[in-house]
Amino acid sequence: MRKPLVAGNWKMNKTIAETRDLVFTMSMKLRKIEGVEKVICPPFMSLMAASALLEGSGIGLGAQNMHWEEKGAFTGEVSPAMVKELCGYVILGHSERRSYFGETDQTVNRKLLAAQAMDLVPIVCVGETLEQYESKLTREIVSAQTSQSLRDVAPAYAPRMIVAYEPVWAIGTGKASNGPEANDVVKDVIRPALAELFGNETAQAIRVLYGGSVTSANADEFFSQPDIDGALVGGASLKIDEFVAITKAAASTEA
Numbered sequence: 001m002r003k004p005l006v007a008g009n010w011k012m013n014k015t016i017a018e019t020r021d022l023v024f025t026m027s028m029k030l031r032k033i034e035g036v037e038k039v040i041c042p043p044f045m046s047l048m049a050a051s052a053l054l055e056g057s058g059i060g061l062g063a064q065n066m067h068w069e070e071k072g073a074f075t076g077e078v079s080p081a082m083v084k085e086l087c088g089y090v091i092l093g094h095s096e097r098r099s100y101f102g103e104t105d106q107t108v109n110r111k112l113l114a115a116q117a118m119d120l121v122p123i124v125c126v127g128e129t130l131e132q133y134e135s136k137l138t139r140e141i142v143s144a145q146t147s148q149s150l151r152d153v154a155p156a157y158a159p160r161m162i163v164a165y166e167p168v169w170a171i172g173t174g175k176a177s178n179g180p181e182a183n184d185v186v187k188d189v190i191r192p193a194l195a196e197l198f199g200n201e202t203a204q205a206i207r208v209l210y211g212g213s214v215t216s217a218n219a220d221e222f223f224s225q226p227d228i229d230g231a232l233v234g235g236a237s238l239k240i241d242e243f244v245a246i247t248k249a250a251a252s253t254e255a
């Protein structure tokens with residue numbers, strides 16, 4: 001059984017003071033929801049404040065990125081050990097990192113192996129652009145991203161990984177994919193790529209989230225799909241009632 005998971009990617013939003021307010025109120029409501037793994041991913045600057053507020057809440061904390069090197073002359077970067085001090089999770093290879101900051105499947109893979117060494121739970125993002133979608137390249141692109149970003153992972157660590165299928169054209173656009181279409185990509189492309197890497201049993205154990213304009217209005221449509229195990233939520237994760245409603249929707253799908 002794959003436990004549903006809902007993660008909020010705050011992106012570059014909220015100061016430390018704003019984080020305190022949001023986490024304080026949100027965690028009161030989230031902590032009562034059972035049957036779903038809950039994670040919030042504020043900006044690096046706010047992780048310390050969020051971690052203090054989340055202690056004992058059962059709500060996980062994640063970073064939105066990290067470097068793969070242990071330490072050294074990498075101005076502006078954050079190391080895996082620094083993330084590990086405060087977080088249990090880390091988002092890797094988000095499409096905004098790929099498109100604005102030059103991340104590739106190769107750099108995402110280096111980060112993933114660093115996450116493995118630190119025993120962090122990675123949320124590895126894959127997904128096709130609008131152009132690729134319109135050219136009907138979704139399967140090819142997502143399959144290649146999955147096999148290259150997730151290669152060389154140890155079999156024992158593989159089931160702990162989380163993959164997020166995020167069609168780039170659905171991110172922040174208000175134009176979500178639809179349940180059956182997203183489920184098909186997970187079932188026919190991502191899980192077979194995972195099976196190729198780690199065997200079928202492990203591929204069935206790895207949780208795959210959908211991301212891209214998830215709201216309380218469409219969450220059920222995605223969560224009712226057999227191969228979708230939760231969501232990576234951007235914009236709606238900054239709104240308390242929305243994020244709580246999405247989390248509740250995921251909890252109700254636990255068998």
Ligand code: PGA
Pocket residue numbers: 009166170171172173174211212213214232233234235236
């Ligand atoms: P969105 O972002 O929910 O605002 O579309 C999702 C994401 O980027 O993870």
